[in-house]
Amino acid sequence: MMRKILVAVLIVSMVASHFENVASDASDCNDACTTGCVQSNTRLMRRCEIKCGIRCGPDSEVEDHTG
Numbered sequence: 001m002m003r004k005i006l007v008a009v010l011i012v013s014m015v016a017s018h019f020e021n022v023a024s025d026a027s028d029c030n031d032a033c034t035t036g037c038v039q040s041n042t043r044l045m046r047r048c049e050i051k052c053g054i055r056c057g058p059d060s061e062v063e064d065h066t067g
Contacts (some may be wrong), residue, residue, distance in 0.1 A: 029056035 039049035
């Protein structure tokens with residue numbers, strides 16, 4: 001009984017690993033980046049947000065690992 005459950009879980013995990021992931025876009029990058037910018041110093045927070053805009057902007061060269 002335990003082997004059947006183990007085999008079933010293995011098969012389900014193999015099938016699930018082949019599903020295609022949704023590609024992230026610039027808004028996801030910007031949201032993830034600016035989440036790390038939260039600080040009490042507003043000048044530093046604004047500077048971080050500007051860097052995120054540059055990093056996640058349309059001209060950025062973010063590597064696509066979706067294969």
